[in-house]
Amino acid sequence: MSNIHEIVVATVAFFVLVGLMVIVHELGHFTVAKLLKVRVEAFSFGFGPRLFGFKYGETDYKVCLLPLGGFVKMTGENPGEGEPADDPAAFSSHPRWQRMLIGVAGPIANFILAFVLMVFYFVAINEVPNIKTTTLEWVSPSSLASQAGLAPGDVVTRFGNIENPDLETFVDLAERSPNQVLPIVVNRNGQSVQSSLRIPADISSRGYDLSPIGLFLQIVQDPMQVDQVVSGSPAEKAGLRTGDIIVAVDGHNFHTVDPMRNYLQAGKGDPVTLTIKRNGALIPPLVAHPSLQDSQYQIGFAEVLPADPPAHDRPMSLVNAMADSMDFCRVNSTLIVETITKIFSHQVSVKQLSGPVGIARMAGQAAEMQGWFPKFGLAAAISLNLGILNLLPFPILDGGMILFLLIESVLRHDINMMVKERIYQAAFVLILVFFAFVIFNDVTKLPIFTHLKP
Secondary structure: OOHHHHHHHHHHHHHHHHHHHHHHHHHHHHHHHHHOOOOEEEEEEEEEEEEEEEEEOOEEEEEEEEEEEEEEEEOOOOOOOOOOOOOOOOHHHOOHHHHHHHHHHHHHHHHHHHHHHHHHHHHHOOEEEOOOOOEEEEEOOOOHHHHOOOOOOOEEEEEOOEEOOOHHHHHHHHHOOOOEEEEEEEEEOOEEEEEEEEEOOOOOOOOOOEOOOOEEEOOOOOOEEEEEEOOOOHHHHHOOOOOOEEEEEOOEOOOOHHHHHHHHHHHOOOOEEEEEEEOOEEOOOEEEOOEEEOOEEEOOEEEOOOOOOOEEEOOOOHHHHHHHHHHHHHHHHHHHHHHHHHHHOOOOOHHHOOOHHHHHHHHHHHHHOOOOHHHHHHHHHHHHHHHHHHOOOOOOOHHHHHHHHHHHHHHOOOOOHHHHHHHHHHHHHHHHHHHHHHHHHHHHOOHHHHOOOO
C-alpha cells in the first residue's frame, strides 16, 4: 500500500470513526439534558468557527472547522458565564444530582455503543476462520498439554471421536468438554502419537484462547512483522527495527505475539536469539534480554496486525452474543484501566499512548483488513476508551465536572467561582500541552521516522 493511499484511507477512516464516537457521546449528554429540561444552545461536531448547520427550536446543530471532538453547549454550564440565577432552563439552576446525570450520560452512551456494536457483530456476522488443520504453534511448559506429551508443530489428526478436526471444530469440542479427558492423536514429523488431554473447568475459547490447557494454535501462516519498537526497550537495544520480520525466536517459529509472550515467561528472563529478515534478506541474529514489566517478561515491540485467514460467518444466538459482547467490553475496559495505572506507577512509558495520528493509523489498518471483526472491534474498543477517559476526575472532562459537583454536595455550597475559573484555565493549558505531546509522540512513531533509526 503506497504512502499516499495509506494516508487517505487512514484519514477517512479516522474521521468516520471519531465522528461516530463523538456524535454518540454528545448525544448522551444532549438526550439527558433535554429530558431534564435544560436549554441546549448548540450541538456541535468539531470546534472553532462554524462551517454549516441548522437551527431547530433553541438548539444550533452545527459542524465546525476543527473536527477533533465536539460538544453540547448548555445555558449556564461554564463557570463565569453570568447567566441569570433564576433561569429555570439553565444547567446551573438544576439540582446537582441532575447535573451529574447529564455529565455521566456521555460516557454511558459510549459504553452502550460498544456493547451494541459487538452484539450486532456476533448476531449478524461472527467470522470464524476456515483453517482445515489444527496445528499446535506452542505448548506451554508444565501445562496440561505438556503433561499430555504434546509439542509445538504437532498436527491433530484425531480429537475425541472426530477425525482430522479443523481449527473451529477442535476449539468447539474443547469448549464443550470441561472437566473431561479426551483422547488425542497427533502427527509429529510423520509419526502418529497417541495421548489423552484433560480439559480444565475454566476453559474458554473466546478468541481461540486455549491457554488454560497450555495450547496456542497456529491461526496465521506468515511470521510476525514489527510495527513499532518501544524506545529504550530490550528490542531496541538488540537492534530490532520497524519493518523487520521475526523468522524465529531461539529457533521456534512464532506467527503471533501471544505464544511468543508465553515462551518469554517460561524462559524467566533468559536472553533470546532472534532470527530476523530485513529488506528481504537474513541479517546476523540479534540477542535480546527480556525485561520484567508488571510481572511479565517483554522485549518491547508491537507487531503489524496479521492478515486474517479466509473465514466464514457463523452467527450466534442473541444470548451468546450478549455474553461475548459483555466479555469483550470487560476485557477491553480492564486493559485501558491497567494501562493508565501502569503509566502513573511508572511501569509503562507515557510514550506508548496513541493520539489522533495513532488512532488514524489503526483505523486505516482496520479498514484495509479483510473481514468485519477488525472494524467492529476497533470501533467498540475506542468507544469504551473514550467513555473511560472522559470519566477521569480531571477538570474539563466529564469526570472533573462530576468531581466538582460531588465536592459541592459534601460542602453543601458552590465552590468559589474565581477558584473554579482558575482551575479550568490551568486544566485547559495542561490538556493542550498533553495533546501536543501525544501528537508529537504519534508522529515520531510513523514508519518514515522509525526507518531512519540507526
